[in-house]
Amino acid sequence: MRGHVTLGLVFTLLVGVASAQVEDVAQSGNQRFISELQGEETCLACHSDVYLARANGVKDSSLWLDETLFHESAHADLGCVACHPNIDPAGHQLIREDHPWFTDRVPSVAIAKQACLDCHEKEYEDYHESIHGVNRLEKHELAAAFCTDCHGFHYILPASDERSWTHKSNIPAMCLKCHAERGLKQRFGLTKYVAETFQESFHKKRAELGAAEVPVCSTCHGHHAIFPRDDTRSTVHPGKVAVMCGECHEGAAQGFGEAFTHTRVSTTEMRWFYFVKQAHMWLIVVVIGPLGAIVLCNAGRTLRARRKRNA
Amino acid sequence: MLKRGRPAAVRVQAHAPTSRAGRTYERFNIHQRVQHFLLAFSFLGLVATGLPMRFSELAISQRFVALLSGVTVVGNIHRALGVMMIAAAVYHIGYLIVMYRRGYRGTPALFSRTDWPEFIADVKYCLGLVRQRPRFARYSWYEKFDYFGAAVGVLLMVGTGLIMWFPELVTRLLPGWVVTTAVIVHDYEACLALLAIFIGHFYWVHLHPDVYPMSMVWLTGRLSEEEMARHHPRELAEWQNRERPVGGNDEVRR
Numbered sequence: 001m002r003g004h005v006t007l008g009l010v011f012t013l014l015v016g017v018a019s020a021q022v023e024d025v026a027q028s029g030n031q032r033f034i035s036e037l038q039g040e041e042t043c044l045a046c047h048s049d050v051y052l053a054r055a056n057g058v059k060d061s062s063l064w065l066d067e068t069l070f071h072e073s074a075h076a077d078l079g080c081v082a083c084h085p086n087i088d089p090a091g092h093q094l095i096r097e098d099h100p101w102f103t104d105r106v107p108s109v110a111i112a113k114q115a116c117l118d119c120h121e122k123e124y125e126d127y128h129e130s131i132h133g134v135n136r137l138e139k140h141e142l143a144a145a146f147c148t149d150c151h152g153f154h155y156i157l158p159a160s161d162e163r164s165w166t167h168k169s170n171i172p173a174m175c176l177k178c179h180a181e182r183g184l185k186q187r188f189g190l191t192k193y194v195a196e197t198f199q200e201s202f203h204k205k206r207a208e209l210g211a212a213e214v215p216v217c218s219t220c221h222g223h224h225a226i227f228p229r230d231d232t233r234s235t236v237h238p239g240k241v242a243v244m245c246g247e248c249h250e251g252a253a254q255g256f257g258e259a260f261t262h263t264r265v266s267t268t269e270m271r272w273f274y275f276v277k278q279a280h281m282w283l284i285v286v287v288i289g290p291l292g293a294i295v296l297c298n299a300g301r302t303l304r305a306r307r308k309r310n311a
Numbered sequence: 312m313l314k315r316g317r318p319a320a321v322r323v324q325a326h327a328p329t330s331r332a333g334r335t336y337e338r339f340n341i342h343q344r345v346q347h348f349l350l351a352f353s354f355l356g357l358v359a360t361g362l363p364m365r366f367s368e369l370a371i372s373q374r375f376v377a378l379l380s381g382v383t384v385v386g387n388i389h390r391a392l393g394v395m396m397i398a399a400a401v402y403h404i405g406y407l408i409v410m411y412r413r414g415y416r417g418t419p420a421l422f423s424r425t426d427w428p429e430f431i432a433d434v435k436y437c438l439g440l441v442r443q444r445p446r447f448a449r450y451s452w453y454e455k456f457d458y459f460g461a462a463v464g465v466l467l468m469v470g471t472g473l474i475m476w477f478p479e480l481v482t483r484l485l486p487g488w489v490v491t492t493a494v495i496v497h498d499y500e501a502c503l504a505l506l507a508i509f510i511g512h513f514y515w516v517h518l519h520p521d522v523y524p525m526s527m528v529w530l531t532g533r534l535s536e537e538e539m540a541r542h543h544p545r546e547l548a549e550w551q552n553r554e555r556p557v558g559g560n561d562e563v564r565r
Contacts (some may be wrong), residue, residue, distance in 0.1 A: 205367040209382035251479040258487030259478060265495065273491055280499035288506045295514040297437035302520045 043080045044070075069155045083115035116147050126224035131231075135188075143184055150174060169207075171216040172198060191229075193264035201260070220244055335533040336550065342406050344532050349399035350461065351529075353392045357468075358505055360389040365498065393472050400465050418449045418546075420458040427452075448545040457512055464504045471497040 048067040070076060075083070117124045127133040127147065135144030150166060157164035165174045178184050180195040198204050198217075207214040220236055227234035235244050241257030249256060265273040339347065363372035364385060379385050410417075430452040432445035445451075450458070474481050474493035481490060516526045521541060528534055539547040 199368075205364060206382050208367040209364065209373060209376040209385070211382045249479050251483070253479070253483045255482030255485070255487040256479055256490075259482055259490035260487075265491075270491070273488070273495060276492055277495055277499070280496070280503070284499065284503045284506065287503065288510060291507065291511045294434065294437055295510060298433075299514070299518070299520065301437055301439065306520055 065154045072157070073155045074158050075156055082118075123224050129233075130224060130226045131228055132226060143178070143187070145178060149178075168216050171218050172204075175217045191262045192269070193266070194262050197262045197264045200264075215248065334536050335531075336536070336539055336547075337532055338528050338534050339532040341532070342402075344529060346399055346403045346406065347529055349395060349402065350465070353395040353399060354504075354508065356392040357389060357396065358501075360385050360392065361501060364389070365501070390472075390476060393469065393476075396465060397469055400469065420450045420455055422452075422455050422459065426455060446544040446548075447542060448549070449543060451542070453511070453515060457507075457515075460504070460507055464500060464507075467496060467500045468504070471500070 044065075044067055047065055048070075050064050124147075128137060132145040135141040136146050152165055157167075159166040159168075161167060162169065164170065176195050179190055184190060185192060203215050207216075222235050225233070227237075229236050229238070231237065232239070234240070236257075238254070238257070242252050242254045245252035245256050245260075263269050265277055267274055363369075363375045364382065366372050367376075367382075376382050376385050379388070425448075429445045429447065432441065433452065435441045436444045471493040474490055475497060478490045481493075516522060516529070517524060519526075521538075534543070536547070
């Protein structure tokens with residue numbers, strides 16, 4: 001009996017020691033692995049090789065990155081682990097389904113929580129409160145804009161760089177990726193003619209004609225803390241929009257903001273203006289059409305009369 | 312563009328021989344020619360600077376604006392020319408007031424009852440239904456239409472242009488939709504004016520086979536006897552009547 005107890009104790013001890021040892025090995029392995037990754041060259045040895053990434057059955061290119069572009073990016077000095085802290089050796093070869101990045105319904109949210117938040121707390125908080133943030137982080141709407149949707153990921157450049165998505169010249173195109181998308185506009189009840197009204201606006205005209213200081217979307221609507229127009233926190237809220245306009249247009253009153261909106265003159269919106277437009281178009285047709293006809297006929301008649309006179 | 316004019320003071324070449332070939336009739340005096348020049352110069356300049364700003368998406372507009380060193384410069388030129396157009400209008404209105412005070416009640420370049428039948432007759436001529444153009448007096452229906460169009464057009468373009476120039480001020484006094492409407496009207500009215508001038512006016516004063524390449528009247532202010540006979544026969548007849556020793560309808564009351 002005693003022997004059994006002893007044996008049992010020994011066995012328990014052995015098992016305990018063994019399992020502790022296994023854990024130990026795993027942990028130290030993870031740490032060793034991560035410490036080895038401190039230089040991003042280790043990762044890039046494989047992840048910058050497009051053939052290797054393909055050979056390992058990687059279907060999309062997210063596991064491959066352009067080394068040159070990455071080194072030019074704003075985060076080149078941070079290396080890989082600063083934003084990818086949870087790489088573990090066991091899960092690395094095979095994508096584990098319980099990996100935190102994949103258990104979250106929106107993997108990029110997890111990335112941002114771990115990656116962006118550490119350094120960009122203020123921006124993250126602003127974003128979190130915004131219409132984009134609320135939809136993405138709380139309502140888990142995958143269509144709502146997220147950090148990476150505007151900034152990209154591996155090749156993030158400062159907004160001052162002309163190649164950056166967030167460079168002033170690229171901002172309209174970037175916002176319109178979603179805001180000109182018909183399905184999204186319907187689903188979220190977005191303003192209908194944002195692209196068209198911006199295209200026709202004086203701001204856009206000045207930009208096209210090479211003016212240096214021209215506002216783009218973010219100039220009026222803000223960057224991270226963007227709210228719908230009827231939200232009092234919005235910079236373009238009807239009660240506050242005059243202040244926003246006044247930053248460039250000295251002495252702009254509330255009516256000024258009402259005159260320049262994203263509401264387009266059409267059959268459904270601003271119908272009175274649509275009528276003014278249509279009336280003018282018909283005026284042009286009714287005046288210029290007969291005028292052109294008379295001019296042509298008169299030219300024909302005069303020429304024929306001259307020919308007769310000369311003959 | 313025709314202005315309500317002083318009746319042509321005929322330069323009767325004193326004791327001219329029986330041949331009247333060299334005789335000319337004044338159509339526009341120096342004031343009217345200066346007004347026309349101001350209007351024409353500002354109009355063409357406004358078209359040249361306005362079109363590239365309206366069609367800013369076209370490469371040719373962008374190149375043109377770059378050539379003039381930027382949209383701010385082009386905008387300033389456009390506004391300066393607008394001021395020139397206002398000056399032409401003020402000059403013209405002032406001129407009319409002074410002339411009226413001096414007792415002038417001459418042939419107006421405004422539509423009158425005779426214009427509709429003349430217009431119909433002219434259309435019939437164009438369609439080949441009658442052989443002769445109607446015998447126009449000093450101003451034909453088309454010249455009156457030109458004058459009317461210029462008056463209304465300048466009024467609308469200057470009004471809407473000023474609203475677009477000072478939107479901050481305007482929206483302090485008036486609701487925002489005023490500016491929205493002004494932008495639409497400025498756009499379409501410019502299009503209408505441009506087509507009317509380039510199709511209509513330029514035909515009658517440049518491309519018309521009788522005057523091609525250009526009628527000189529906007530510079531000299533005078534029409535020859537032959538031109539008068541062809542384009543304003545009724546006015547010519549009136550002058551010839553008036554010059555008879557007895558009778559004649561003196562329009563100038565001083």
